[in-house]
Amino acid sequence: MTTILRGNIIHAPALGRLETLERGYLVLEDGVIRGLYPALPAACRNAPVEDYGENLILQSFADMHLHAPQYAMVGMGMDLPLLDWLNTYTFPVEARYADLDYARRSYRKLAADLIARGTTRVAMFSTLHTDATLILMEELERAGVTGYVGKVNMDRNGGEKLQETTDESVAETLRWLEQCCFEHIKPILTPRFTPSCTDTLMEQLGRIAAERRLYVQSHLSENTGEMDWVGELCPDCGEYWETYAKHGLWKSHTIMAHCVHSSEREQRAMAEAGVLAVHCADSNVNILSGTAPVRQLLERGVRVALGSDVAGGAQLGMPQVITASIRASKVKCMETGMPFLTVPEGYYLGTTAGHRYFGAGEGFAAGDALHAVVVDESRFPEPARPLSLSERLERALYLMDDRDLRAVYSEGRKVLG
Numbered sequence: 001m002t003t004i005l006r007g008n009i010i011h012a013p014a015l016g017r018l019e020t021l022e023r024g025y026l027v028l029e030d031g032v033i034r035g036l037y038p039a040l041p042a043a044c045r046n047a048p049v050e051d052y053g054e055n056l057i058l059q060s061f062a063d064m065h066l067h068a069p070q071y072a073m074v075g076m077g078m079d080l081p082l083l084d085w086l087n088t089y090t091f092p093v094e095a096r097y098a099d100l101d102y103a104r105r106s107y108r109k110l111a112a113d114l115i116a117r118g119t120t121r122v123a124m125f126s127t128l129h130t131d132a133t134l135i136l137m138e139e140l141e142r143a144g145v146t147g148y149v150g151k152v153n154m155d156r157n158g159g160e161k162l163q164e165t166t167d168e169s170v171a172e173t174l175r176w177l178e179q180c181c182f183e184h185i186k187p188i189l190t191p192r193f194t195p196s197c198t199d200t201l202m203e204q205l206g207r208i209a210a211e212r213r214l215y216v217q218s219h220l221s222e223n224t225g226e227m228d229w230v231g232e233l234c235p236d237c238g239e240y241w242e243t244y245a246k247h248g249l250w251k252s253h254t255i256m257a258h259c260v261h262s263s264e265r266e267q268r269a270m271a272e273a274g275v276l277a278v279h280c281a282d283s284n285v286n287i288l289s290g291t292a293p294v295r296q297l298l299e300r301g302v303r304v305a306l307g308s309d310v311a312g313g314a315q316l317g318m319p320q321v322i323t324a325s326i327r328a329s330k331v332k333c334m335e336t337g338m339p340f341l342t343v344p345e346g347y348y349l350g351t352t353a354g355h356r357y358f359g360a361g362e363g364f365a366a367g368d369a370l371h372a373v374v375v376d377e378s379r380f381p382e383p384a385r386p387l388s389l390s391e392r393l394e395r396a397l398y399l400m401d402d403r404d405l406r407a408v409y410s411e412g413r414k415v416l417g
């Protein structure tokens with residue numbers, strides 16, 4: 001069936017490049033983009049038009065790193081660096097997800113809040129609990145979120161309440177994989193980070209990843225204390241990334257969150273393998289990790305996307321994550337002279353860069369299922385002069401929240417509005 005959206009269309013077909021179409025037409029065939037047109041094509045005359053008037057039609061957002069259970073502690077416990085923060089605040093909260101009623105309530109709220117903020121694709125950590133992970137996947141599917149969710153593996157350094165044996169971790173991962181049967185939410189293997197996983201467990205996960213052709217997500221070079229600890233735990237590895245690489249977990253589509261302190265060699269290893277670096281600017285400042293050299297990663301050919309990293313990050317909304325990334329890059333610029341991220345670059349990293357991980361093209365590309373949001377700017381201050389569409393995008397990214405979204409489309413379906 002042909003459907004048509006009309007409005008002010010702004011998308012990012014390349015890093016740093018915007019394409020805008022004033023009062024243009026986005027033509028869909030069964031939810032899949034056929035094309036963008038300045039005037040309605042004659043062949044579409046009889047198709048229904050969803051006319052959004054002066055509203056902005058933007059790409060929806062992809063949050064490529066967040067911890068679902070930590071949404072319960074968002075906005076709290078920001079006074080400690082990573083390792084103390086995990087032990088003091090995070091692990092006790094994650095242990096709570098053994099309670100499936102609590103997990104259901106918590107994850108239903110998270111899924112609804114993601115869609116309300118225009119995030120339609122995610123790469124997400126659950127906890128080590130298999131059944132709560134399945135509940136998370138079910139709630140995301142129901143709300144219209146798409147992407148990857150991982151049952152977390154951790155067989156060391158989790159304390160009394162948040163740790164599996166190696167055998168349990170493998171057996172529960174297999175049980176979880178058997179029960180994943182969701183249309184839009186797929187499993188991704190998730191060793192929490194090297195300090196949480198023994199070599200034996202990592203080796204087993206590498207084998208499962210190869211046998212079942214699964215992608216992998218984890219953390220890398222977030223914090224200097226963490227990196228020193230990894231060095232002590234894995235004296236045979238010269239650099240952090242090698243603790244994943246030696247078990248077959250370092251490969252195309254592996255997602256590594258943070259990469260704040262990666263050496264040049266580690267950055268080049270990411271580019272060569274096709275590893276995705278996920279920049280989490282708000283989290284990196286909140287828990288005192290540092291400021292990632294995003295410009296340098298991009299120049300060295302590393303694929304980069306953005307993550308909220310809830311709850312190290314305190315903002316679930318990706319417009320806030322995008323603007324936090326721009327601000328962080330300006331701090332880096334003031335410190336080192338490295339060029340900061342522009343608004344079109346931030347928009348690309350928070351949208352297209354993430355969507356491409358899932359096989360999508362650049363921007364609103366023909367052949368892709370539609371992932372889009374419609375922004376109503378009527379709550380914003382009246383401007384002193386008429387604004388261009390690129391100015392309106394900048395203002396929307398800095399000002400918008402869930403109150404300003406008139407509609408959300410995910411995988412070709414209208415899921416809000």
Ligand SMILES: [Zn+2]
Nearest residue numbers: 067219257309
């Ligand atoms: Zn994280």
